[in-house]
Amino acid sequence: MNAAQLQPYLLTLVVFLPLLGAGLLLFLPREEAGQVRAWTLLAMGVDLALAAVAYLVFDPKGAEFQLEVRRAWSAEFGISYHLGVDGLSVSLVLLTGFLGPVVVLSSWKFIHDRVKEFHISLLLIQAAMMGTLVSLDLVLFYVFFEAMLIPMYLLIGVWGSERRREAAMKFFLYTLFGSLVMLVAILAVYFIGQPAGARSFDYGTIYNSLLSANRQLAACTQGVGCATLSPLALTLQAWGPLMFLAFALAFAIKVPMVPLHTWLPEAHVEAPVAGSIILAGVMLKMGTYGFWRFAIPLFPVAAYQFRPLFVALAVVGIVYGALMCLAQQDVKKLIAYSSVSHLGICMLGIFAFTAEAASGSAYQMLNHGVSSGALFCLFGFLYERRHTRRISDYGGVARVMPFFAASFLVVTFSSIAVPGTNGFVGEFLVLLGTFKASSLWLGYPVLATTTVILGASYMLWMVQRVFFGPIDRPENGGLRDLDLREGLTASAFMVLVLWMGLAPQPFLDRIAPATDRFVARAQLGTPDSAKVKDADVRVTVPPIEGAPPALPQPPVAAVALPR
Amino acid sequence: MDTTWLTKAWANPQALSANLWLIIALPAFGALVCGVFGRALGRTYVNLVACASVLASFCLSVFAFQAVAADPSVIVTPAANGVPMRFALSGDWGVWFQAGSFSAHLGLWVDHLSATMLMVVTGVGFLIHLYSTAYMEHDAGYWRFFAYLNLFMASMLTLVLADNLVLLFVGWEGVGLCSYLLIGFWYTDAANAWAGRKAFIANRVGDCAFLLAMMLLVLTVTAFAKAPGTEPPAVFFAQRRAVWTHAATSEPGPLNFKVLEEFAQYMPANLAMGSRGMLGTDIPIGPLAGHTYGHTLTLVFLLMLLGAAGKSAQLPLYVWLPDAMAGPTPVSALIHAATMVTAGVYLLCRMAPLLVMSPAAMATVAVVGALTALYAALIAFAQDDLKKVLAYSTISQLGYMFLGVGVGFFWGAILHLVTHACFKGCLFLSAGSVMHGNDNEVNIKKLGGLRKEMPWTTACFGIATLAITGIIPLSGFFSKDDILHGALHARLVGYEWVGPTVFAIGSLGALCTAFYMSRAYLLAFTGERSKDAKVPHAHESGWVIVAPLVILAALSIALISHGFPGLLKMPNGEPETLMEAFLKPVFGVADRLAIEAHSLLPEAERSPWPGFGIALLLAWAGGGAAWYLYKRVFPARAGKPAPEVFAAVRAFTVHKFYVDELYDAVLVRPIKLLSIGLFRVVDEGLIDTVLVGGTAWVTARIGSLLRYLQTGDVQAYAAMMAVGLLAGVGYAIFEALAK
């Protein structure tokens, strides 16, 4: 079988290979911790290789969604097994793939009890995250989106630290609440999108069917053609804002946007290092990704209507998250709040509706995955040695762990967006794009730029207290530097930080077409909607492969009630 | 004597252009080697790698400088406006990042300005590397030190060579980063690391403003290029003015210096080539629509000034530099005197063609510079720490450079930058030598009498002191007094008062400079050895330390050639300074545009000599006063308490006018308190306890009420189901009946 023949199966493989690995682990005896780790690492490694292949095969000049596969699944309800990636999701898939082996390596010595179950959970999360990123069917997406929750809940609740139960419960309820509301919206959009019989949960089909109604509605907000709205447009006018908010709520909790963020610090603090890496590295991006893929394109008019709210919340998040960091005494909590701040930048970029900002936002998602993943991973190494998270328990660590300190510093600089590291490119583009967004108040980007100062203050403050100064606690004197396994993990992050900072264009090239389409779709709800051409936004929907010939119509309700 | 070899490029410019990246890559590679393998390589090899990489970079820079400076084909006078067009070695390694309509290239160039900077950075840099090999002889972290130092060289060279603002910003933050690492080099003392952090944050405040300025500039340029009625943007952006270009690819993006210069050409009112005065016009499209180009540019440059003030330690962001003296002395010499802190001056000079569009911004620059010059000099009066004295004098001298830029006297600022790099580098290295020979003693009151024990160091320090004081046969005299002379005769339209004012403040500053520098010299080097000295007898340092001192001291004298007025004649017969002529290709455009934009009018050239006379008098007066006070008055009063007024003034000055405390009380503490307050009240209190916890509480209460429905009796449940069924049946019938 050659590469071309393999392509349609690539994404399926990427998604289900971790599951296969999990299945394999079931048959291993639980005492064989080493074997369990090795097999998990192997599965994650192969998954990374497959993700890299997908990334390389993806052609930035090609169709929007590539490597597509669409099979019949539940034809009666218009659900199909539809996978495909665009520039953004393929990049996030690569990021997820990269963090997979890292997560296994970082918890190599961290986890001692229930090793087998732990690694099965890791593999399940990996599969679910991959699935979420590549699903192009709303039901499929929802299933994967929810499936992420359960193993993560276990990861925090079983392998976490002291207050793990509360944190896990909070995490679970917060996110579940949002996604249940989203489920209602998914069903609603399914029912209004098309007449009975032709209904479909397929992303492209739904998008296309809402397209003209969205156009009419956008024109109507300009005062044109309000009298001749189609029934669908009228429905959207009445219910679109609610549906948008339902989607947005689910994703805003996941991001998380202020004021829905309080689950994050607790979850991070209590989670084991693997949980923190996954949570910060990928899972938060599911929120921004959701806005990018679903909430805004499906309801551009409502999105435009609520844009001031979300931009304001994003900016508040940036500043507020940074201020929160200044008040923390706990390293992990500080990093968690810095995520709130950084994700605020992503959200600002998404809601600026300009190409620069959207690219920057997409790039920032990758950056944040790398840098905060790295911060949690590296701090995990330290925690393994000292078992405390309090900043004041450290001091002078650089003296005994020079290599560790150097890696942590590099990652810190990435996190505070020093040019030359990856963080700068994303932040710069987001700020620039937000400035360029004509209809936004210029104060927003100006306020957002203060992150440059605040970010440096809190990160360097933490670095200072942990690494520099004299060693005033004897426990810190005997710490050993990173060993080979840890060193390799740290180096992988450092290489990525510098690579993505010095040569960002190859990554941006992959993202660019997705950006253009996203911006065009978002523009559909703005006063500029007339300039957007249908060809730029319409989604090409492939036919269902191997669908059985249309079934005979099932007998319609036999007892017809008389009129 | 055959001098044709001087007027021909020594190396093929084309090849040089294609290999400009090596100038940066060599030190970067050195940093990598030293940082990763340094401990394994050992001291000798680390020294070798670090110095060799910078030396190689220096040699390449010499070739580049020579190619730009000497080749007669470099300067071509186009017919259009008679101003020599400027040329550069220029290389472009494609797009760095690009999104939407914005792009930033990995482009480097060497024009006359960056060539000058290149020589300063690599030349002084190499000397200081050499010096450090001896200075850091006994430090266990030598490999880390050289890694940082090499990394700094790479960043600084990126800053200097970049052909666009974004890449410049990489170097800009890169040098800040290295400065952070090097100030906190001896991090086991927490105070050093805090000083590093303070420097980084203060720089970041400036960088934030710089970023905002860049954004606004992008908006302005893009709006101009895309506005209906402008020349086709493709032509506008693609305009290239380099002869030797390596791989010019796509359009260079709005922050490219050539594009910005091109943009500037369109701004003045009476422009010959388009007759479109844009400064007073509203920006037609984009988020800035409705504001005039002129106002926008003023805002841009005020922000950029703040950025430059951060890096160059000007008011109000100077507070980090004195603390930065916590780093090793070679670092103070290289980063905090000769190179990094001049980046702000370089940036403003680089933006000269656009800067002259805004007299308001220029006036602000001049005033900030003048005030800083005086203010820092006043603080330096009472400092006893030799390095702190030098630090404040650096701030003060940088103020002069800003003053020069502000009055449109760009070449003077650059000349002062160069001479300052030499004499201040020399001063710091001498101070380092003093510390080396006196067991790290920096308090000038605890030194004394070094003249006999450290003759070479004393001589070099003395020469450099004379240079900074402004005594006639030394370079500092001409560079500083050229600036003051320029200030007196500059006319900023609408801000005519600025020139004379800053001249007055600057002259006062010069007097103070002479005083505190003489004081430092007299106390530390002359007289008897202090009784509080750590070691009874100082010893002279080895040649590796002394040689750089001597070279720099010699340069402080030799550079007089570039500041001596009237060495050359302009075509119209007016006298011209060598430096002015050399930088004409760069600043000629700015001068012309200033006249066209009617923002800065030069007065008829007057003889500089009377002014020079005053300056010389001031220098002698300051020095004499110091001699009188510290050699005659104070020794005579030894043992008697100082009058209370003087004691109070001195205390106020020693505490640096309490500015650190002020910032702490007004900015740092309120923000910290605010964040803690928000965390406790909003995050933990309101959101977590009231909203989230409240939801959970309400749910739990409702649940505990509803649980009494669970009787545990199967039939009761079945009865409920029956009632439910009844309701369903009833509803169906009701619905059917209703139709």
Next chain:
Amino acid sequence: MSTSQLVFFGLAFATLFSAVLVIAARNPINSAMSLVATFLFLAAIYAQLLAHTIAVLQVLVYAGAIMVLFLFVIMLLSLTHLGDPTPPPALHQVVGGVAAVAVLAGLVVAIWRWHEMAPVGRAREGLLRFGTLEQVGGLLYTRWLLPFEAVSLLLLVAMVGAVVVAKPRI
């Protein structure tokens, strides 16, 4: 009124009468015996509905197997004694009883008023085969094979489950 109608009404009356006896009898043995009667009458009605296969199965499975099971249990546990006098009905019993009657009323009204069926099945062709073992078996082993097998699995599970639950100690 034709013969078959007469037969139907007779059977229907008998069925209902024995069903009421099932729920009214105080002694469980009596209930069980009435239930057997109900099943047998129903089997006859099934036959009249042309569901011969089901009618046979009804007799075999219900009246045979299940009822034997019931009787065995009653006898094993000696539940025949009538115990204490019936306590007064609880609230939920009253409510449930009323609801059941009301549901019946609702259903009767609904069936009475909307009795028209979709006019599909009045065709007379194929009546000969309708409901025979051949037809039902044919369907069962072709289109409905999977559910059929699933049911067999269900029965297996039920069997095992019954043993596990009922045995005091395995």
Next chain:
Amino acid sequence: MQISPVDTQNYLLLAATLFCTGMLGVLVRRNALVVFMSIELMLNAANLTFLAAARERLDATGHLAALFVIAVAAAEAAIGLAIVIAVFRNRGTVNVEDIRTMKY
């Protein structure tokens, strides 16, 4: 062979009555065994409806449904009676009112 002239409606009425009789039994009788028997009654009512509809539409699928119902009823009776035995063994009663372990 011919279809009987009895209307489907009559069968449905019979089924409804039978069902409600069973329901009444479930709701008011306290003896677990009688409750089970009532459930059997309800199941048979459902069967009757299936079969009536099958004849009405001449569609033998209804017969299959009835078949499955019988199978399920058999399974249910087996398990249910096993539970009754187990409960009786533990508590000595089969009165549903006395079995209330799931009470709040």
